[in-house]
Amino acid sequence: MNGIVSEVQRRGRVTCAEYMELALYHPELGYYTRFRSGCGPAGGGGDFLTAPTASPVLARTLAGLLTRLAELLGEPLCLAELGAGEGLLLGTLLEALGEARERVLRRVVAVERAEWARQRLFERCHSVETAQDLGDVPGPGGPAVVFASELYDALPVHRVTLLRKGDLLVLGELYVEVRGGALHWVEGPLSDPAIGAYLETHGVSLWEGQQAEVRLLTRPLHARHLAWLGLQGLLLVLDYGHPANRLYDPRSRRLGTLVGYRGHRVVYDVLREPGECDITAHVNFDDLVAVATEKGWESEPPQPLGLFLAQTGAFEHLPPAVALGEPLAPEDWAELAAAKRVLSPSGMGADLKVLAQGRGRVWGAYRALATPPLADA
Numbered sequence: 001m002n003g004i005v006s007e008v009q010r011r012g013r014v015t016c017a018e019y020m021e022l023a024l025y026h027p028e029l030g031y032y033t034r035f036r037s038g039c040g041p042a043g044g045g046g047d048f049l050t051a052p053t054a055s056p057v058l059a060r061t062l063a064g065l066l067t068r069l070a071e072l073l074g075e076p077l078c079l080a081e082l083g084a085g086e087g088l089l090l091g092t093l094l095e096a097l098g099e100a101r102e103r104v105l106r107r108v109v110a111v112e113r114a115e116w117a118r119q120r121l122f123e124r125c126h127s128v129e130t131a132q133d134l135g136d137v138p139g140p141g142g143p144a145v146v147f148a149s150e151l152y153d154a155l156p157v158h159r160v161t162l163l164r165k166g167d168l169l170v171l172g173e174l175y176v177e178v179r180g181g182a183l184h185w186v187e188g189p190l191s192d193p194a195i196g197a198y199l200e201t202h203g204v205s206l207w208e209g210q211q212a213e214v215r216l217l218t219r220p221l222h223a224r225h226l227a228w229l230g231l232q233g234l235l236l237v238l239d240y241g242h243p244a245n246r247l248y249d250p251r252s253r254r255l256g257t258l259v260g261y262r263g264h265r266v267v268y269d270v271l272r273e274p275g276e277c278d279i280t281a282h283v284n285f286d287d288l289v290a291v292a293t294e295k296g297w298e299s300e301p302p303q304p305l306g307l308f309l310a311q312t313g314a315f316e317h318l319p320p321a322v323a324l325g326e327p328l329a330p331e332d333w334a335e336l337a338a339a340k341r342v343l344s345p346s347g348m349g350a351d352l353k354v355l356a357q358g359r360g361r362v363w364g365a366y367r368a369l370a371t372p373p374l375a376d377a
């Protein structure tokens, strides 16, 4: 029997959040955390593409943005990447900065839960502080930028549904249980009253039979990230998600957004291959905005990745032949095709969103650089 299935059987019944925690982050069996010697989960040889693994344009554009921010502020920045994986983004970003690194970045911090990935990141990127948790490293001690690509959508979620009980509609939870040696969903009462309160806070009323996810971990984790930044900083969150009214819209999201990925294919039954496939559910961007507002931070509305890139200088990082209108060499064509993935107003360029939040001088500098286009978008 698969080790995760045995663990669920041992526990009797687990919430979807507990199942995701096991399937993704169990030290020996978890999809992200178990040791890997070959390809990592994200990238062409893995199970899914993320923006940093799809094209170097994102990392190069961020390098350009950081350079302009440091120039405007008149001092180098601390950069922290959260959920940094194997360091593909950081590696390309630092390479793009080259000798300018000292002028632009005072410190580089990479936070990643998986030890094998931290080790690879450390080997790939020079002079980077690595940590399992942002709380394990000292605060930035000056202007800082935090970047997170597909961190929040990889956090465990509870799965809920609106059930009919006689004449009543009752909010129930979907649990995971072993039956006949395999994992199955079973309905039960809410495991935590905070789940009902969460939906109420967001003004969400599910329809009968609708399924949805509730991620209780987002707010406390995001609050810790903001606290680490202190009184000034810029946070760029890149993720799949929507505001609550779209995320829980019964007409378009009747079965929620929980899916897996394996071999670049969607796995609709996330119980089928525990520990062997990625599991993800969209982010409720309202959570991130609410925490930021409570703590005195400002937020811009989430915008499509392609638009963010276009407005922060991505076209400067396309092969020069593109701007010159010259014939493309085969390697330029491949680079352009990869860039199209993250820039195009369909696919990743539209589905992935960038949420910018900030406070103090760094936020002022970002707004000055990004304004008017980002503010007006």
Ligand SMILES: C[S@@+](CC[C@H](N)C(=O)[O-])C[C@H]1O[C@@H](n2cnc3c(N)ncnc32)[C@H](O)[C@@H]1O
Binding pocket: 032, 033, 042, 050, 051, 052, 053, 082, 083, 084, 085, 086, 111, 112, 113, 114, 117, 132, 133, 148, 149, 150, 151, 154, 155
């Ligand atoms: C979907 S992958 C994204 C990797 C990379 N950012 C990218 O975009 O290619 C999510 C990563 O976040 C890491 N992760 C999940 N929860 C974390 C946490 N609380 N702190 C740090 N890393 C975390 C996982 O181990 C995994 O490497």
